Amino acid sequence: MSSKLPNHEIVPFEMTLFVRDHCLCLHTQRVARMVARRFDETLRPLGLKSGQFSLLMSLNRPHPPTLGSVADLLAMDRTTLTANLKPLERDGLIEVRPDERDRRARRLVLTEKGRALLFRAVPIWTSTHRDVESALPPGGADRLRADLNTLLHRNEKDRS
Amino acid sequence: MSSKLPNHEIVPFEMTLFVRDHCLCLHTQRVARMVARRFDETLRPLGLKSGQFSLLMSLNRPHPPTLGSVADLLAMDRTTLTANLKPLERDGLIEVRPDERDRRARRLVLTEKGRALLFRAVPIWTSTHRDVESALPPGGADRLRADLNTLLHRNEKDRS
DNA sequence: GACGATACAGTTGATATCAACATAAATACC
């Protein structure tokens, strides 16, 4: 007969340590935050955030993509993308045009101003990415990307 | 003499493909978003988001940690943590108390209500995490965690 | 062509994220 009453409804500290050391949600969030901050910092002179760079770069295509397809590429909710477009549109870096054939769809177009800014951002991306990636041993970055892609696509497919 | 005028200030499409396939910022963000959505979905019956679960779990310790130490653990800006505490405090899951010795510091305390909710969340975490992790081959999750930790800590140290 | 099902996107509300700035307390140095 233990004298301690609330032995139920208690998460053992060992479980906390286990989650801290194993949770892929926590681990990916932490690294995503850190990497985003590093790119935010080096891109700041251009007035760009890391996510805005990724978005602008994804629009640098021969044919302007639809909103939905870009959201899929970025693994981002469509409504999040809609919100993220607003500051870029306000600053004249992109334009949102209705598709000519399908009047539901919106095409995301990189303007000349957007292209010029992206051009200036590329060397910053190259330099920052080299620094970030240099933390990993040779082959480590490729291995990490492969594991991340496996995790992403296998979990996306399971949802259908 | 090429007939195309603006050969300067143009990011080649090949560079876009290279960034799409190699950028660790994009890749970690995508996976972080996807994993967070999966945990958000399964934790929703408890009224918790994935980040709130990680935060509550990090407070399940013998001695209540300070705000700054938790921000470091989560690799999160301190002001972000301050903001994230508000809904949890409002719902009575945590309490913020001034440290007795150092009157600058704040101790984050998990309440009984918070502990009880965390207890109910643990089996959901276990189940969801097993599903997410099952996308990777045997040993893949450990390898991924190791690479993520290397990336995180080696880049954090470089900043000092 | 009518109609139900499906697909694409916008709006709103809540939370998450961080920089810049500001406040207050502890510490170090003289």
Place this chain on the structure above:
DNA sequence: GGTATTTATGTTGATATCAACTGTATCGTC
């Protein structure tokens, strides 16, 4: 013991994230 520095945190403003709901257009079936 007084002053400069460092440390721990809060506040504000801008952007990021997603669910729930809504509107509208296309498609498939008859």
